[in-house]
Amino acid sequence: MSRGAPHAIVIGSGFGGLAAAVRLGARRYRVTVLAHLEDPGGRARVFRQDGFVFDAGPTIITAPFLLEELWQLCGRQLSEDVELRPVNPFYRIRYHDGEILDCSGDDADMQRQIDRLAPGDFAGYQRFLQMSSAIYDVAFTRLAHVPFDSVQSMMRLVPELARLKSYLSIYSLVSTFVKNPRIRFALSFHPLFVGGNPFTTTSIYGLIAFLERRWGVHCAIGGTGRIVQGLLGLIAGQGNEVRYGARVARIDTEGRRAIGVTLSNGESIASDIVVSNADSAATYRDLVPQALQRRWTTRKIARAKYSMSLFVWYFGTSKQYPDVPHHTILSGPRYEELLVDIFERHVLAEDFSLYLHRPTASDPSLAPEGCDAFYVLSPVPHLAAATDWRIEGEKYRQSIAKYLSATMLPDFERYIVTSRIMTPLDFRDSLLSHSGAAFGLAPSLTQSAWFRPHNRSEAIEGLYLVGAGTHPGAGVPGVLSSARVLDTVVPDA
Numbered sequence: 045m046s047r048g049a050p051h052a053i054v055i056g057s058g059f060g061g062l063a064a065a066v067r068l069g070a071r072r073y074r075v076t077v078l079a080h081l082e083d084p085g086g087r088a089r090v091f092r093q094d095g096f097v098f099d100a101g102p103t104i105i106t107a108p109f110l111l112e113e114l115w116q117l118c119g120r121q122l123s124e125d126v127e128l129r130p131v132n133p134f135y136r137i138r139y140h141d142g143e144i145l146d147c148s149g150d151d152a153d154m155q156r157q158i159d160r161l162a163p164g165d166f167a168g169y170q171r172f173l174q175m176s177s178a179i180y181d182v183a184f185t186r187l188a189h190v191p192f193d194s195v196q197s198m199m200r201l202v203p204e205l206a207r208l209k210s211y212l213s214i215y216s217l218v219s220t221f222v223k224n225p226r227i228r229f230a231l232s233f234h235p236l237f238v239g240g241n242p243f244t245t246t247s248i249y250g251l252i253a254f255l256e257r258r259w260g261v262h263c264a265i266g267g268t269g270r271i272v273q274g275l276l277g278l279i280a281g282q283g284n285e286v287r288y289g290a291r292v293a294r295i296d297t298e299g300r301r302a303i304g305v306t307l308s309n310g311e312s313i314a315s316d317i318v319v320s321n322a323d324s325a326a327t328y329r330d331l332v333p334q335a336l337q338r339r340w341t342t343r344k345i346a347r348a349k350y351s352m353s354l355f356v357w358y359f360g361t362s363k364q365y366p367d368v369p370h371h372t373i374l375s376g377p378r379y380e381e382l383l384v385d386i387f388e389r390h391v392l393a394e395d396f397s398l399y400l401h402r403p404t405a406s407d408p409s410l411a412p413e414g415c416d417a418f419y420v421l422s423p424v425p426h427l428a429a430a431t432d433w434r435i436e437g438e439k440y441r442q443s444i445a446k447y448l449s450a451t452m453l454p455d456f457e458r459y460i461v462t463s464r465i466m467t468p469l470d471f472r473d474s475l476l477s478h479s480g481a482a483f484g485l486a487p488s489l490t491q492s493a494w495f496r497p498h499n500r501s502e503a504i505e506g507l508y509l510v511g512a513g514t515h516p517g518a519g520v521p522g523v524l525s526s527a528r529v530l531d532t533v534v535p536d537a
Contacts, residue, residue: 050317051074051075051076052318052534053313054078055319055320057079058086058087058511059088061077063527064319064527066118066279067528069284070117073317074284075284076285077287078292085100086475088102089272090268090272096411097267097417098419099401100466106520107255107520108128110525111524114278118278125277126271127270129262129264131406134149134261137375138372138373138374143226149256162223162224172221172231175217175221176250176252182205183210188522193500210247213243213244214234214247214249215242218250234253238517239486239512244488248492261371263407265407292322294331295507301504302315302504316506317506321509321511323476327509329342338503349488351482351485353427353467353468354482355468358419359462360411360463361456363414364415365402372400372402373399374397374451374452375397376397382396390426390430397422397423400421401418404417415461420448427479437465468480487517492517496514496517497515514526
Protein backbone atom coordinates (compact mmCIF):
# COMPACT_ATOMS: atom_id res chain seq x y z
CA MET A 45 0.00 0.00 0.00
CA SER A 46 1.38 3.42 -0.95
CA ARG A 47 2.52 5.50 1.98
CA GLY A 48 0.84 8.46 0.27
CA ALA A 49 -2.58 6.79 0.45
CA PRO A 50 -5.10 8.23 2.91
CA HIS A 51 -4.91 6.58 6.32
CA ALA A 52 -7.87 4.85 7.97
CA ILE A 53 -7.90 3.74 11.59
CA VAL A 54 -10.25 0.89 12.49
CA ILE A 55 -11.00 0.54 16.20
CA GLY A 56 -11.64 -3.11 17.02
CA SER A 57 -10.88 -6.44 15.35
CA GLY A 58 -14.30 -8.10 15.39
CA PHE A 59 -15.89 -9.30 12.17
CA GLY A 60 -17.17 -5.79 11.45
CA GLY A 61 -13.77 -4.17 11.94
CA LEU A 62 -11.85 -6.77 9.95
CA ALA A 63 -14.37 -6.65 7.10
CA ALA A 64 -14.17 -2.84 7.13
CA ALA A 65 -10.37 -3.02 6.92
CA VAL A 66 -10.54 -5.36 3.91
CA ARG A 67 -13.04 -3.14 2.12
CA LEU A 68 -11.06 0.03 2.80
CA GLY A 69 -7.85 -1.68 1.73
CA ALA A 70 -9.50 -2.72 -1.52
CA ARG A 71 -10.26 0.98 -2.09
CA ARG A 72 -6.57 1.88 -1.65
CA TYR A 73 -6.74 3.15 1.91
CA ARG A 74 -3.77 2.57 4.17
CA VAL A 75 -5.37 0.84 7.18
CA THR A 76 -4.36 0.33 10.78
CA VAL A 77 -6.61 -1.92 12.89
CA LEU A 78 -6.31 -1.32 16.63
CA ALA A 79 -7.29 -4.28 18.81
CA HIS A 80 -7.33 -3.65 22.54
CA LEU A 81 -7.01 -7.36 23.36
CA GLU A 82 -3.88 -9.40 22.71
CA ASP A 83 -5.67 -11.59 20.17
CA PRO A 84 -8.01 -10.82 17.26
CA GLY A 85 -11.68 -11.41 16.67
CA GLY A 86 -13.51 -9.43 19.34
CA ARG A 87 -16.59 -11.50 20.14
CA ALA A 88 -15.27 -14.04 17.62
CA ARG A 89 -11.97 -14.62 19.37
CA VAL A 90 -10.75 -18.13 20.19
CA PHE A 91 -9.96 -19.82 23.49
CA ARG A 92 -7.38 -22.63 23.36
CA GLN A 93 -7.19 -24.71 26.49
CA ASP A 94 -5.84 -28.19 27.31
CA GLY A 95 -5.84 -29.24 23.67
CA PHE A 96 -9.40 -27.99 23.02
CA VAL A 97 -10.36 -25.14 20.68
CA PHE A 98 -13.40 -23.08 21.70
CA ASP A 99 -14.94 -20.37 19.54
CA ALA A 100 -15.76 -17.71 22.09
CA GLY A 101 -18.75 -16.29 20.24
CA PRO A 102 -20.41 -16.75 16.84
CA THR A 103 -20.72 -20.35 15.69
CA ILE A 104 -23.58 -20.22 13.16
CA ILE A 105 -22.52 -19.05 9.71
CA THR A 106 -25.24 -18.02 7.26
CA ALA A 107 -25.04 -15.83 4.13
CA PRO A 108 -21.57 -17.13 3.16
CA PHE A 109 -21.68 -14.93 0.05
CA LEU A 110 -20.87 -11.94 2.30
CA LEU A 111 -17.59 -13.60 3.24
CA GLU A 112 -16.91 -14.72 -0.33
CA GLU A 113 -17.27 -11.12 -1.46
CA LEU A 114 -14.43 -10.01 0.85
CA TRP A 115 -12.09 -12.60 -0.61
CA GLN A 116 -13.09 -11.62 -4.15
CA LEU A 117 -12.17 -8.01 -3.40
CA CYS A 118 -8.64 -9.31 -2.85
CA GLY A 119 -8.60 -11.48 -5.97
CA ARG A 120 -8.98 -14.68 -3.96
CA GLN A 121 -11.54 -17.36 -3.14
CA LEU A 122 -12.84 -18.00 0.37
CA SER A 123 -12.24 -21.72 -0.08
CA GLU A 124 -8.48 -21.08 -0.37
CA ASP A 125 -8.39 -20.19 3.33
CA VAL A 126 -11.61 -21.40 4.93
CA GLU A 127 -13.67 -24.56 4.48
CA LEU A 128 -17.33 -23.95 5.21
CA ARG A 129 -19.30 -27.13 5.79
CA PRO A 130 -23.13 -27.32 5.77
CA VAL A 131 -24.71 -28.40 9.05
CA ASN A 132 -27.76 -30.63 8.95
CA PRO A 133 -30.04 -30.33 10.76
CA PHE A 134 -29.61 -26.59 11.08
CA TYR A 135 -30.29 -27.10 14.78
CA ARG A 136 -32.27 -29.44 17.00
CA ILE A 137 -34.90 -27.99 19.29
CA ARG A 138 -35.46 -30.03 22.44
CA TYR A 139 -38.63 -28.92 24.18
CA HIS A 140 -38.96 -29.04 27.94
CA ASP A 141 -41.14 -32.17 27.77
CA GLY A 142 -38.48 -34.03 25.76
CA GLU A 143 -40.08 -33.66 22.33
CA ILE A 144 -37.65 -33.02 19.46
CA LEU A 145 -37.86 -30.89 16.32
CA ASP A 146 -34.92 -31.07 13.89
CA CYS A 147 -35.04 -27.89 11.80
CA SER A 148 -33.78 -28.12 8.22
CA GLY A 149 -34.54 -27.04 4.67
CA ASP A 150 -36.12 -30.40 3.82
CA ASP A 151 -39.83 -29.72 3.28
CA ALA A 152 -40.86 -33.36 3.45
CA ASP A 153 -39.03 -33.92 6.71
CA MET A 154 -40.38 -30.70 8.22
CA GLN A 155 -43.94 -31.69 7.24
CA ARG A 156 -43.50 -35.10 8.84
CA GLN A 157 -42.27 -33.54 12.10
CA ILE A 158 -44.80 -30.70 12.22
CA ASP A 159 -47.68 -33.07 11.46
CA ARG A 160 -46.54 -35.15 14.43
CA LEU A 161 -46.10 -32.23 16.85
CA ALA A 162 -48.76 -29.82 15.61
CA PRO A 163 -51.32 -31.34 13.23
CA GLY A 164 -52.72 -28.68 10.93
CA ASP A 165 -49.85 -26.18 11.29
CA PHE A 166 -47.73 -27.19 8.30
CA ALA A 167 -49.73 -25.06 5.86
CA GLY A 168 -49.24 -22.05 8.14
CA TYR A 169 -45.54 -22.89 8.39
CA GLN A 170 -45.30 -22.76 4.59
CA ARG A 171 -47.14 -19.42 4.46
CA PHE A 172 -44.76 -18.02 7.04
CA LEU A 173 -41.80 -19.08 4.91
CA GLN A 174 -43.35 -17.22 1.98
CA MET A 175 -43.63 -14.14 4.18
CA SER A 176 -40.03 -14.62 5.33
CA SER A 177 -38.94 -14.66 1.68
CA ALA A 178 -40.81 -11.41 1.00
CA ILE A 179 -39.22 -9.77 4.05
CA TYR A 180 -35.77 -10.97 2.94
CA ASP A 181 -36.26 -9.47 -0.53
CA VAL A 182 -36.83 -6.05 0.98
CA ALA A 183 -35.08 -5.91 4.36
CA PHE A 184 -31.92 -7.85 3.47
CA THR A 185 -31.46 -7.66 -0.29
CA ARG A 186 -32.44 -3.99 -0.65
CA LEU A 187 -31.97 -2.37 2.76
CA ALA A 188 -29.23 -4.10 4.76
CA HIS A 189 -26.47 -2.38 2.79
CA VAL A 190 -28.10 1.04 2.55
CA PRO A 191 -27.11 3.82 4.98
CA PHE A 192 -30.04 5.24 6.90
CA ASP A 193 -28.48 8.59 7.74
CA SER A 194 -31.44 10.80 6.90
CA VAL A 195 -35.01 10.67 8.11
CA GLN A 196 -36.15 10.94 4.49
CA SER A 197 -34.42 7.63 3.69
CA MET A 198 -36.53 6.04 6.42
CA MET A 199 -39.80 7.70 5.47
CA ARG A 200 -39.56 6.50 1.87
CA LEU A 201 -39.70 2.94 3.15
CA VAL A 202 -42.58 3.29 5.59
CA PRO A 203 -45.27 2.02 3.15
CA GLU A 204 -43.21 -1.06 2.26
CA LEU A 205 -42.32 -1.78 5.88
CA ALA A 206 -45.98 -1.46 6.80
CA ARG A 207 -46.91 -3.92 4.04
CA LEU A 208 -44.46 -6.39 5.58
CA LYS A 209 -46.03 -5.80 9.01
CA SER A 210 -42.79 -4.59 10.55
CA TYR A 211 -44.87 -2.98 13.30
CA LEU A 212 -45.54 -6.48 14.66
CA SER A 213 -43.09 -8.39 16.80
CA ILE A 214 -41.67 -11.51 15.23
CA TYR A 215 -43.65 -13.63 17.71
CA SER A 216 -46.88 -11.82 16.80
CA LEU A 217 -46.21 -12.29 13.11
CA VAL A 218 -45.49 -15.99 13.54
CA SER A 219 -48.67 -16.36 15.60
CA THR A 220 -50.79 -15.18 12.66
CA PHE A 221 -49.60 -18.23 10.71
CA VAL A 222 -49.23 -21.09 13.22
CA LYS A 223 -51.09 -21.93 16.44
CA ASN A 224 -49.07 -24.57 18.25
CA PRO A 225 -46.74 -23.10 20.92
CA ARG A 226 -43.92 -25.43 19.86
CA ILE A 227 -43.99 -24.27 16.24
CA ARG A 228 -44.38 -20.65 17.31
CA PHE A 229 -41.20 -21.06 19.35
CA ALA A 230 -39.35 -22.71 16.46
CA LEU A 231 -40.18 -19.86 14.08
CA SER A 232 -39.71 -16.95 16.49
CA PHE A 233 -36.65 -17.59 18.67
CA HIS A 234 -34.08 -16.43 16.07
CA PRO A 235 -33.84 -12.81 17.34
CA LEU A 236 -32.17 -14.20 20.46
CA PHE A 237 -29.19 -14.97 18.18
CA VAL A 238 -28.84 -11.20 17.64
CA GLY A 239 -29.77 -9.95 21.11
CA GLY A 240 -33.49 -9.38 20.66
CA ASN A 241 -36.60 -10.40 22.57
CA PRO A 242 -38.89 -12.21 20.08
CA PHE A 243 -41.89 -10.60 21.79
CA THR A 244 -40.64 -7.05 21.11
CA THR A 245 -38.20 -7.38 18.20
CA THR A 246 -39.55 -6.16 14.88
CA SER A 247 -40.87 -8.86 12.56
CA ILE A 248 -38.29 -7.76 9.98
CA TYR A 249 -36.11 -10.39 11.65
CA GLY A 250 -38.47 -12.98 10.21
CA LEU A 251 -36.06 -12.89 7.26
CA ILE A 252 -33.68 -15.20 9.16
CA ALA A 253 -35.85 -18.25 8.42
CA PHE A 254 -35.53 -17.66 4.67
CA LEU A 255 -31.84 -16.77 4.96
CA GLU A 256 -31.18 -20.18 6.50
CA ARG A 257 -33.19 -22.04 3.89
CA ARG A 258 -31.75 -20.10 0.95
CA TRP A 259 -28.10 -20.33 1.91
CA GLY A 260 -27.98 -23.04 4.55
CA VAL A 261 -26.34 -23.08 7.98
CA HIS A 262 -22.59 -23.66 7.94
CA CYS A 263 -19.68 -24.14 10.28
CA ALA A 264 -16.04 -23.34 9.60
CA ILE A 265 -13.74 -26.35 9.79
CA GLY A 266 -11.13 -25.49 12.39
CA GLY A 267 -13.64 -23.21 14.11
CA THR A 268 -14.98 -19.74 13.39
CA GLY A 269 -11.54 -18.47 14.33
CA ARG A 270 -10.35 -19.75 10.95
CA ILE A 271 -12.47 -17.04 9.32
CA VAL A 272 -10.82 -14.45 11.56
CA GLN A 273 -7.37 -15.74 10.56
CA GLY A 274 -8.39 -15.67 6.92
CA LEU A 275 -9.46 -12.02 7.19
CA LEU A 276 -6.18 -11.16 8.89
CA GLY A 277 -4.39 -12.76 5.93
CA LEU A 278 -6.34 -10.59 3.51
CA ILE A 279 -5.43 -7.45 5.46
CA ALA A 280 -1.76 -8.39 5.54
CA GLY A 281 -1.87 -9.16 1.81
CA GLN A 282 -3.10 -5.60 1.22
CA GLY A 283 -0.04 -4.29 3.03
CA ASN A 284 -2.01 -3.17 6.07
CA GLU A 285 -1.54 -3.93 9.75
CA VAL A 286 -3.28 -5.01 12.93
CA ARG A 287 -1.89 -3.85 16.27
CA TYR A 288 -2.77 -5.76 19.43
CA GLY A 289 -2.92 -4.45 22.98
CA ALA A 290 -3.71 -1.03 21.51
CA ARG A 291 -6.63 0.34 23.50
CA VAL A 292 -8.09 3.59 22.20
CA ALA A 293 -8.66 6.18 24.92
CA ARG A 294 -10.31 8.80 22.70
CA ILE A 295 -11.06 9.78 19.12
CA ASP A 296 -9.18 12.99 18.40
CA THR A 297 -11.00 15.79 16.65
CA GLU A 298 -10.29 19.14 15.07
CA GLY A 299 -13.44 21.19 14.98
CA ARG A 300 -16.09 18.63 14.16
CA ARG A 301 -13.76 16.32 12.22
CA ALA A 302 -12.02 13.13 13.34
CA ILE A 303 -8.27 13.38 12.83
CA GLY A 304 -7.05 10.23 14.57
CA VAL A 305 -6.98 8.58 17.97
CA THR A 306 -5.04 8.62 21.21
CA LEU A 307 -4.22 5.31 22.86
CA SER A 308 -4.37 4.59 26.57
CA ASN A 309 -0.55 4.74 26.69
CA GLY A 310 -0.65 8.32 25.40
CA GLU A 311 0.39 7.56 21.82
CA SER A 312 -1.41 9.62 19.18
CA ILE A 313 -2.06 8.20 15.70
CA ALA A 314 -3.20 10.55 12.96
CA SER A 315 -5.62 9.45 10.26
CA ASP A 316 -7.91 10.76 7.56
CA ILE A 317 -10.89 8.72 8.77
CA VAL A 318 -11.77 6.66 11.83
CA VAL A 319 -14.00 3.57 11.74
CA SER A 320 -15.23 2.34 15.11
CA ASN A 321 -16.04 -1.35 15.50
CA ALA A 322 -16.25 -0.74 19.23
CA ASP A 323 -19.64 -0.96 20.92
CA SER A 324 -21.62 1.99 19.53
CA ALA A 325 -22.80 3.14 22.95
CA ALA A 326 -19.25 3.00 24.29
CA THR A 327 -17.99 4.85 21.21
CA TYR A 328 -20.27 7.80 21.84
CA ARG A 329 -20.09 7.68 25.62
CA ASP A 330 -16.37 7.09 26.12
CA LEU A 331 -14.43 7.96 22.95
CA VAL A 332 -16.12 11.00 21.45
CA PRO A 333 -15.96 14.47 23.07
CA GLN A 334 -19.35 15.08 24.66
CA ALA A 335 -19.29 18.70 23.51
CA LEU A 336 -19.64 17.44 19.94
CA GLN A 337 -22.64 15.22 20.58
CA ARG A 338 -25.82 16.02 18.73
CA ARG A 339 -27.92 12.91 19.13
CA TRP A 340 -26.25 10.10 21.05
CA THR A 341 -25.78 12.03 24.24
CA THR A 342 -24.84 10.36 27.51
CA ARG A 343 -28.46 10.70 28.63
CA LYS A 344 -29.86 9.07 25.48
CA ILE A 345 -27.33 6.24 25.68
CA ALA A 346 -28.36 5.60 29.29
CA ARG A 347 -32.07 5.56 28.34
CA ALA A 348 -31.75 3.30 25.30
CA LYS A 349 -32.76 -0.37 25.49
CA TYR A 350 -29.97 -2.91 25.23
CA SER A 351 -29.77 -6.56 24.35
CA MET A 352 -29.53 -9.22 26.97
CA SER A 353 -26.15 -10.49 28.06
CA LEU A 354 -24.93 -14.08 28.04
CA PHE A 355 -23.56 -16.68 30.39
CA VAL A 356 -21.35 -19.08 28.46
CA TRP A 357 -19.72 -22.23 29.81
CA TYR A 358 -16.99 -23.81 27.69
CA PHE A 359 -16.05 -27.36 28.57
CA GLY A 360 -14.40 -30.42 27.14
CA THR A 361 -15.09 -34.06 27.95
CA SER A 362 -12.95 -37.17 27.72
CA LYS A 363 -16.03 -38.97 26.42
CA GLN A 364 -17.81 -38.41 23.10
CA TYR A 365 -21.57 -37.89 22.69
CA PRO A 366 -22.36 -38.87 19.09
CA ASP A 367 -26.13 -38.48 19.55
CA VAL A 368 -25.77 -34.74 20.24
CA PRO A 369 -25.89 -32.65 17.02
CA HIS A 370 -23.78 -29.60 16.20
CA HIS A 371 -26.44 -27.09 17.36
CA THR A 372 -29.15 -27.74 19.96
CA ILE A 373 -31.71 -25.36 21.44
CA LEU A 374 -33.05 -26.53 24.80
CA SER A 375 -36.35 -24.77 25.40
CA GLY A 376 -37.14 -24.22 29.07
CA PRO A 377 -40.54 -24.44 30.78
CA ARG A 378 -41.31 -20.75 30.15
CA TYR A 379 -40.93 -18.65 27.02
CA GLU A 380 -42.44 -15.15 27.22
CA GLU A 381 -42.28 -15.06 31.03
CA LEU A 382 -38.57 -15.92 31.03
CA LEU A 383 -37.86 -13.20 28.46
CA VAL A 384 -39.74 -10.67 30.59
CA ASP A 385 -37.43 -11.61 33.48
CA ILE A 386 -34.36 -11.16 31.26
CA PHE A 387 -35.24 -8.06 29.23
CA GLU A 388 -37.69 -6.12 31.39
CA ARG A 389 -37.40 -7.13 35.04
CA HIS A 390 -33.62 -7.73 34.81
CA VAL A 391 -33.68 -10.62 37.23
CA LEU A 392 -31.77 -13.89 37.02
CA ALA A 393 -34.44 -16.59 36.90
CA GLU A 394 -34.02 -20.09 38.25
CA ASP A 395 -35.08 -21.62 34.92
CA PHE A 396 -33.45 -21.03 31.54
CA SER A 397 -33.39 -21.85 27.86
CA LEU A 398 -30.03 -22.91 26.48
CA TYR A 399 -28.02 -23.19 23.28
CA LEU A 400 -25.67 -26.18 23.30
CA HIS A 401 -22.82 -26.12 20.79
CA ARG A 402 -20.96 -29.34 20.00
CA PRO A 403 -18.57 -28.40 17.17
CA THR A 404 -16.84 -31.77 17.28
CA ALA A 405 -20.00 -33.21 15.73
CA SER A 406 -18.68 -31.71 12.47
CA ASP A 407 -14.98 -31.24 13.19
CA PRO A 408 -13.26 -33.69 15.60
CA SER A 409 -9.99 -31.74 15.27
CA LEU A 410 -11.30 -29.17 17.79
CA ALA A 411 -10.72 -31.62 20.67
CA PRO A 412 -8.11 -34.25 21.52
CA GLU A 413 -8.74 -37.69 20.09
CA GLY A 414 -11.72 -39.41 21.71
CA CYS A 415 -12.94 -36.15 23.30
CA ASP A 416 -15.75 -33.68 22.67
CA ALA A 417 -15.75 -29.87 22.85
CA PHE A 418 -18.85 -27.98 23.97
CA TYR A 419 -20.13 -24.65 24.95
CA VAL A 420 -23.51 -23.97 26.48
CA LEU A 421 -24.98 -20.49 26.35
CA SER A 422 -27.76 -19.02 28.46
CA PRO A 423 -29.35 -15.61 27.80
CA VAL A 424 -29.24 -13.59 31.02
CA PRO A 425 -29.95 -9.97 32.01
CA HIS A 426 -27.30 -7.39 31.29
CA LEU A 427 -25.64 -5.56 34.15
CA ALA A 428 -28.66 -3.43 34.99
CA ALA A 429 -29.53 -6.49 37.07
CA ALA A 430 -28.34 -6.73 40.64
CA THR A 431 -26.65 -10.10 40.07
CA ASP A 432 -23.10 -10.35 41.42
CA TRP A 433 -21.59 -12.71 38.87
CA ARG A 434 -18.42 -13.13 40.94
CA ILE A 435 -20.62 -14.98 43.42
CA GLU A 436 -23.39 -16.34 41.21
CA GLY A 437 -21.31 -17.50 38.26
CA GLU A 438 -20.31 -20.88 39.70
CA LYS A 439 -23.79 -21.47 41.15
CA TYR A 440 -25.33 -20.80 37.76
CA ARG A 441 -22.87 -23.12 36.05
CA GLN A 442 -23.81 -25.87 38.47
CA SER A 443 -27.52 -25.35 37.75
CA ILE A 444 -26.87 -25.64 34.02
CA ALA A 445 -24.75 -28.76 34.55
CA LYS A 446 -27.56 -30.38 36.52
CA TYR A 447 -30.03 -29.59 33.72
CA LEU A 448 -27.74 -30.94 31.00
CA SER A 449 -27.18 -34.12 32.99
CA ALA A 450 -30.93 -34.64 33.18
CA THR A 451 -31.50 -33.96 29.46
CA MET A 452 -28.74 -34.13 26.83
CA LEU A 453 -25.57 -35.34 28.56
CA PRO A 454 -26.24 -38.00 31.20
CA ASP A 455 -23.51 -38.22 33.84
CA PHE A 456 -21.24 -35.97 31.77
CA GLU A 457 -19.66 -34.09 34.68
CA ARG A 458 -17.45 -37.03 35.61
CA TYR A 459 -15.83 -36.76 32.16
CA ILE A 460 -15.10 -33.00 32.16
CA VAL A 461 -11.38 -32.38 31.64
CA THR A 462 -11.34 -28.62 30.95
CA SER A 463 -13.71 -25.78 31.79
CA ARG A 464 -14.08 -22.00 31.73
CA ILE A 465 -16.98 -19.54 31.97
CA MET A 466 -17.82 -16.15 30.53
CA THR A 467 -20.29 -13.83 32.28
CA PRO A 468 -21.76 -10.36 31.63
CA LEU A 469 -18.73 -8.97 33.48
CA ASP A 470 -16.53 -10.24 30.65
CA PHE A 471 -18.69 -8.52 28.06
CA ARG A 472 -18.25 -5.27 29.98
CA ASP A 473 -14.61 -5.57 31.01
CA SER A 474 -13.03 -7.53 28.13
CA LEU A 475 -15.26 -6.56 25.22
CA LEU A 476 -16.02 -3.04 26.53
CA SER A 477 -19.75 -3.45 25.92
CA HIS A 478 -22.10 -0.97 27.57
CA SER A 479 -23.83 -2.62 30.56
CA GLY A 480 -22.30 -5.93 29.53
CA ALA A 481 -24.92 -6.26 26.77
CA ALA A 482 -23.76 -9.02 24.45
CA PHE A 483 -25.16 -7.49 21.25
CA GLY A 484 -25.34 -3.74 21.87
CA LEU A 485 -28.62 -1.95 21.30
CA ALA A 486 -31.70 -4.17 21.24
CA PRO A 487 -33.16 -4.59 17.72
CA SER A 488 -36.62 -3.15 18.38
CA LEU A 489 -38.40 -1.24 15.61
CA THR A 490 -37.65 2.10 17.27
CA GLN A 491 -33.97 1.18 17.47
CA SER A 492 -33.56 -0.06 13.89
CA ALA A 493 -32.50 1.55 10.59
CA TRP A 494 -32.52 5.37 10.97
CA PHE A 495 -33.26 5.07 14.70
CA ARG A 496 -29.99 3.18 15.26
CA PRO A 497 -26.56 4.85 15.50
CA HIS A 498 -25.71 5.63 11.89
CA ASN A 499 -22.86 4.06 9.94
CA ARG A 500 -21.76 7.61 9.10
CA SER A 501 -21.67 9.63 12.31
CA GLU A 502 -23.90 12.67 12.30
CA ALA A 503 -21.82 14.13 15.13
CA ILE A 504 -18.31 14.01 13.70
CA GLU A 505 -17.18 14.20 10.10
CA GLY A 506 -14.86 11.38 9.13
CA LEU A 507 -16.15 9.01 11.84
CA TYR A 508 -17.90 5.82 10.77
CA LEU A 509 -19.43 2.95 12.73
CA VAL A 510 -19.61 -0.76 11.97
CA GLY A 511 -20.61 -3.76 14.06
CA ALA A 512 -23.57 -4.98 16.07
CA GLY A 513 -24.56 -1.59 17.50
CA THR A 514 -25.10 0.17 14.19
CA HIS A 515 -27.19 -0.54 11.07
CA PRO A 516 -28.26 -3.20 10.20
CA GLY A 517 -27.52 -4.92 13.53
CA ALA A 518 -25.95 -7.92 15.22
CA GLY A 519 -25.16 -11.38 13.92
CA VAL A 520 -22.44 -12.28 11.43
CA PRO A 521 -24.47 -11.24 8.35
CA GLY A 522 -25.42 -7.99 10.09
CA VAL A 523 -21.91 -6.91 11.04
CA LEU A 524 -20.51 -7.91 7.64
CA SER A 525 -23.28 -5.85 6.02
CA SER A 526 -22.43 -2.86 8.21
CA ALA A 527 -18.93 -2.90 6.72
CA ARG A 528 -20.43 -3.13 3.25
CA VAL A 529 -22.29 0.14 3.91
CA LEU A 530 -18.90 1.87 4.07
CA ASP A 531 -18.57 1.46 0.32
CA THR A 532 -21.44 3.94 0.04
CA VAL A 533 -20.58 6.51 2.71
CA VAL A 534 -16.76 6.62 2.86
CA PRO A 535 -15.19 8.80 0.15
CA ASP A 536 -12.83 7.20 -2.36
CA ALA A 537 -9.15 7.22 -1.51
